[in-house]
Amino acid sequence: MTRLDSIDALEKLRGDLAAQEGAGVVVRVCSTGCRALGALSVCEALEREIARRALGSKARVVRAGCHGLCAGAVAVVVDPQGIFYQGVTTEDAPEIVEETVVGGRIVERLCWSLDGEAVPLKHDIPFYKHQTRLVLRNCGVVDPASLEDAIAHGAYSAAAQALSDMRPEQVIEEVLASGLRGRGGAGFPTGRKWQFARAAEGEPKYIICNADEGDPGAFMDRALLEGDPHLIIEGMIIGAYAIGAKKGFIYVRAEYPIAIQHTKAALEQAREAGLLGESILGTGFDLDIEMRVGAGAFVCGEETALIASIEGKRGMPRSRPPFPASFGLYGKPTNINNVETWANVPRIIEEGSEAYAKVGTEGSKGTKIFALAGKVRNTGLVEVPMGATLRQIVFDIGGGIPDDREFRAAQMGGPSGGCVPADYLDLPIDYDSVKQVGAIMGSGGLIVMDDSTCMVDIARFFTDFVQSESCGKCVPCRVGTRRMLEILTRICNGEGEIGDVERLDRLGKMVLATSLCGLGQTAPNPALSTIRYFQHEYDSHINERRCPAGACQALIGYRILEDTCTGCGVCLKACPVGAISGEKKQPHSISASVCIKCGACHEKCRFDAIVVE
Amino acid sequence: MAENATPDRLVSQGPSEDDVVAALDSLDARPETNLIGALQEVQDRFGYLPSPALEAMSERSGIPLSRIYGVVTFYAQFYTEPRGRHTILCCRGTACHVKGAGRVLEAVERELGIEEGESTPDLMFYLETVACLGTCFLAPVIMIDNEYFGMLTPQKVAAILQNFRAERQ
Numbered sequence: 001m002t003r004l005d006s007i008d009a010l011e012k013l014r015g016d017l018a019a020q021e022g023a024g025v026v027v028r029v030c031s032t033g034c035r036a037l038g039a040l041s042v043c044e045a046l047e048r049e050i051a052r053r054a055l056g057s058k059a060r061v062v063r064a065g066c067h068g069l070c071a072g073a074v075a076v077v078v079d080p081q082g083i084f085y086q087g088v089t090t091e092d093a094p095e096i097v098e099e100t101v102v103g104g105r106i107v108e109r110l111c112w113s114l115d116g117e118a119v120p121l122k123h124d125i126p127f128y129k130h131q132t133r134l135v136l137r138n139c140g141v142v143d144p145a146s147l148e149d150a151i152a153h154g155a156y157s158a159a160a161q162a163l164s165d166m167r168p169e170q171v172i173e174e175v176l177a178s179g180l181r182g183r184g185g186a187g188f189p190t191g192r193k194w195q196f197a198r199a200a201e202g203e204p205k206y207i208i209c210n211a212d213e214g215d216p217g218a219f220m221d222r223a224l225l226e227g228d229p230h231l232i233i234e235g236m237i238i239g240a241y242a243i244g245a246k247k248g249f250i251y252v253r254a255e256y257p258i259a260i261q262h263t264k265a266a267l268e269q270a271r272e273a274g275l276l277g278e279s280i281l282g283t284g285f286d287l288d289i290e291m292r293v294g295a296g297a298f299v300c301g302e303e304t305a306l307i308a309s310i311e312g313k314r315g316m317p318r319s320r321p322p323f324p325a326s327f328g329l330y331g332k333p334t335n336i337n338n339v340e341t342w343a344n345v346p347r348i349i350e351e352g353s354e355a356y357a358k359v360g361t362e363g364s365k366g367t368k369i370f371a372l373a374g375k376v377r378n379t380g381l382v383e384v385p386m387g388a389t390l391r392q393i394v395f396d397i398g399g400g401i402p403d404d405r406e407f408r409a410a411q412m413g414g415p416s417g418g419c420v421p422a423d424y425l426d427l428p429i430d431y432d433s434v435k436q437v438g439a440i441m442g443s444g445g446l447i448v449m450d451d452s453t454c455m456v457d458i459a460r461f462f463t464d465f466v467q468s469e470s471c472g473k474c475v476p477c478r479v480g481t482r483r484m485l486e487i488l489t490r491i492c493n494g495e496g497e498i499g500d501v502e503r504l505d506r507l508g509k510m511v512l513a514t515s516l517c518g519l520g521q522t523a524p525n526p527a528l529s530t531i532r533y534f535q536h537e538y539d540s541h542i543n544e545r546r547c548p549a550g551a552c553q554a555l556i557g558y559r560i561l562e563d564t565c566t567g568c569g570v571c572l573k574a575c576p577v578g579a580i581s582g583e584k585k586q587p588h589s590i591s592a593s594v595c596i597k598c599g600a601c602h603e604k605c606r607f608d609a610i611v612v613e
Numbered sequence: 614m615a616e617n618a619t620p621d622r623l624v625s626q627g628p629s630e631d632d633v634v635a636a637l638d639s640l641d642a643r644p645e646t647n648l649i650g651a652l653q654e655v656q657d658r659f660g661y662l663p664s665p666a667l668e669a670m671s672e673r674s675g676i677p678l679s680r681i682y683g684v685v686t687f688y689a690q691f692y693t694e695p696r697g698r699h700t701i702l703c704c705r706g707t708a709c710h711v712k713g714a715g716r717v718l719e720a721v722e723r724e725l726g727i728e729e730g731e732s733t734p735d736l737m738f739y740l741e742t743v744a745c746l747g748t749c750f751l752a753p754v755i756m757i758d759n760e761y762f763g764m765l766t767p768q769k770v771a772a773i774l775q776n777f778r779a780e781r782q
Contacts, residue, residue: 033750035761036748036751036754036762036763037751037763070749070750070751071750213747214744214745216705216706216707216708216709216710216744216745217706217707217708217745217749218747219747219748219749222747254690255702255743255745255746255747256747257759292647292649292650293649293650294690295649295652295653295688295689295691296688296689296690296691296743297687297688297689298744309649312644312646312647312648312649312684313680313684314683314684314687316687371749373707373708373749373750373752374707374711374749375711375712379708379749379750380750411707414707445707445749447707447708447749449711453711458707458710458711461707461710465705469744471687574768576720576723576767596719598716598719598720598767599713599716599767600716600766600767600768603766604768
């Protein structure tokens with residue numbers, strides 16, 4: 001691409017691209033998240049079919065980012081009609097081309113359906129209807145590998161506006177007035193952070209994008225970087241201009257190969273086009289951004305640890321103050337924001353803080369992206385206004401719990417968060433309300449749990465996670481989480497002692513109050529919040545040696561119901577250790593001493609003849 | 614994580630001096646300014662971080678060897694021993710956990726006869742768990758090199774591993 005040496009050149013290119021765009025049918029295939037289920041082969045099959053029928057001038061395939069409804073992978077949207085197809089395979093390609101691309105008709109069997117009725121249009125599907133997709137508006141639309149496509153969809157116009165029409169202080173004012181708070185979890189006002197970094201003495205200044213999305217169950221940052229990387233770069237240009245930084249870093253975790261690939265390519269394209277580097281768009285403002293890839297340490301999501309990691313050190317946090325705004329990367333003023341925070345910035349500049357702040361609650365403005373997963377029908381990425389309720393997210397958008405089981409809790413905020421029980425389904429979610437009920441907004445992971453999820457096991461699971469990810473620098477976190485894990489493990493194994501819950505509670509509060517960094521200061525939340533809402537489950541484990549959810553392996557066994565078993569032999573074949581015996585057509589039985597409780601038989605039985613007890 | 618590069622020769626002998634020199638000469642990242650990036654490049658080449666390479670890196674850059682080892686041993690994704698050619702990452706994230714990731718991991722371990730953090734004797738596979746692959750909608754999920762396998766059951770795991778091995782032999 002030719003270098004854009006002025007804002008006029010950018011706008012001219014945008015105009016030219018819009019003129020070229022034309023009518024034509026665009027088939028947008030999610031090629032990031034859905035890649036796991038063969039999205040790239042689907043793209044190729046569609047392209048082959050379009051080429052075979054010489055439709056090249058009328059239709060094209062876009063390898064887009066995530067459409068959001070991951071439960072419908074491979075997800076395809078056919079524009080301009082906005083038809084949503086799910087579960088698409090390579091075999092469906094000819095039919096999609098014949099019916100929809102050429103004929104403009106709908107392939108009903110690929111549509112999302114409600115009570116047997118096909119719902120062909122994306123915006124009619126409840127999953128999308130109840131969302132407010134602002135930050136994600138181009139995710140799933142643009143081709144993340146193409147700067148031109150991003151520009152055609154408005155990329156870099158906000159950066160151009162900030163660089164040409166606004167003073168840095170004005171940019172900060174605007175971000176302050178928008179009420180944007182850090183989307184990485186803690187919710188600190190972004191504008192304030194920028195003010196501090198701008199006011200801090202010392203040169204050079206740095207900006208960092210924290211894409212070390214380590215919370216299990218969170219994938220919004222991954223989707224943003226994979227699906228709309230130029231949005232993040234644009235946000236960073238605006239931020240760097242505001243605080244006066246000339247050098248930036250995007251720190252991506254190694255577990256996200258597609259995000260790494262797309263971010264790297266986007267940075268190169270932006271550099272080539274003069275959107276990064278010296279005198280961006282001829283405005284005289286310089287900024288270069290470098291990508292760094294993590295090496296597998298959850299604690300590096302903590303800002304001071306992340307900075308240490310970029311410096312080539314062990315990723316250990318240090319105590320704050322001094323905050324990175326005054327003493328950050330290489331000891332210089334540094335502003336660090338999360339991916340989703342950066343993604344919000346261009347819209348604030350474009351639409352103005354007032355329009356931005358119309359969405360949201362009193363203390364939390366804008367929208368929040370949640371990664372909805374676990375025991376919920378429509379797993380995927382969901383963007384809702386701050387103040388939406390859990391019920392809206394889990395039931396209206398998420399479609400409720402599979403098999404109509406009972407909603408038990410939503411785990412919010414990953415290992416730093418907590419389990420929010422059914423009593424709070426109608427609580428408007430924002431930074432402050434979630435904190436009051438013992439969880440945190442966190443980065444926005446939202447794992448739905450039903451009555452087959454054991455809350456003690458969940459507490460043990462997260463404590464295990466933070467214990468192994470504790471960097472070991474401070475004693476409360478290093479030793480405290482280990483002791484907590486020992487107690488939780490013994491409760492899950494049916495060896496809990498009277499007084500363990502109280503011990504856990506006391507220990508948790510101590511770790512929370514005395515740890516060095518955010519990891520330790522929030523590590524006890526999963527245990528404390530489950531004690532707060534589900535103490536009866538702890539009591540069952542300790543007093544009755546029973547796991548009410550039937551999840552803790554040491555406390556359960558599998559049994560075949562003689563009356564229901566047909567002797568089909570499926571379980572016998574499924575058992576990896578030969579614990580099941582029985583004659584064909586006769587009721588089978590499980591030898592408890594051989595059984596490893598893997599659950600394979602339970603899963604395979606078509607007659608519900610195997611029970612957990 | 615791309616296919617792990619450990620050639621069989623390295624497993625028995627380690628890299629030659631020439632290999633090490635070539636690796637360090639071709640680094641994009643400079644250890645002085647981007648130590649982690651430089652280590653990642655060396656590891657991409659050898660499949661692990663052979664001690665002669667780290668010693669040479671220390672000598673060239675002036676970074677004390679103790680500091681380099683401090684970094685190497687801190688991060689989960691640096692390896693000082695050769696590993697199997699294909700890395701299996703078993704996700705133990707929350708969504709996977711509530712959908713039976715524990716049983717999937719057990720099935721992988723059973724099928725390969727190794728535990729987390731070990732390689733198969735033929736160095737075909739190296740098994741590791743990971744906090745979250747960020748593909749929660751595929752839960753429970755594993756990743757072999759850069760390929761995802763989702764919505765797993767213990768049975769599916771056995772078939773996937775057998776196919777994977779068969780395809781590469």
